Amino acid sequence: MTDNVHRRKNTVCAKTRKKINENIDSSGLCVKITGDFVPEYQSDLAAGCDLYAANDKDIIIRPRAFGTVPTGIHIEIPEGYEAQVRPRSGLAKDNGIGVLNSPGTIDADYRGEIKVILFNYGDKPFKIKKRDRIAQLVFSRVEQAKFVRVKRLNRTKRQNGGLGHTGI
Numbered sequence: 001m002t003d004n005v006h007r008r009k010n011t012v013c014a015k016t017r018k019k020i021n022e023n024i025d026s027s028g029l030c031v032k033i034t035g036d037f038v039p040e041y042q043s044d045l046a047a048g049c050d051l052y053a054a055n056d057k058d059i060i061i062r063p064r065a066f067g068t069v070p071t072g073i074h075i076e077i078p079e080g081y082e083a084q085v086r087p088r089s090g091l092a093k094d095n096g097i098g099v100l101n102s103p104g105t106i107d108a109d110y111r112g113e114i115k116v117i118l119f120n121y122g123d124k125p126f127k128i129k130k131r132d133r134i135a136q137l138v139f140s141r142v143e144q145a146k147f148v149r150v151k152r153l154n155r156t157k158r159q160n161g162g163l164g165h166t167g168i
Contacts, residue, residue: 096122
């Protein structure tokens with residue numbers, strides 16, 4: 001890498017770090033939100049905050065079927081971050097309810113309503129009422145990759161091994 005390219009890359013990285021750091025205050029990451037049901041952390045050290053259902057009528061998800069549940073919120077995530085929608089362990093354990101596209105990614109430039117696609121893995125219908133805690137939201141830093149075309153990749157001990165190649 002030439003000195004010029006290296007300098008440019010470091011300048012871009014410094015600007016990105018500055019933008020990211022502007023959205024963090026002493027209490028943590030600042031995420032702007034609109035809507036009635038602000039997500040809540042259920043303990044001091046919880047990684048995920050709970051998302052609440054904002055449906056006007058009860059939603060029934062039949063066994064082995066899915067349903068989209070509105071949360072009524074819109075968020076503005078700082079550049080350099082994403083939000084991940086993840087299942088709640090209690091719903092999974094007690095009712096067989098999971099998030100279909102888990103984790104669901106919410107990009108920093110998305111401003112639409114957050115909706116959660118829940119799947120009923122169980123054998124009984126599952127009812128979702130307004131204000132039910134339906135999923136959790138976890139924020140993570142992200143970095144976009146720069147892809148570089150090459151003729152071949154470096155060899156590794158693993159090579160093509162995947163999908164269970166190490167056994168059960």
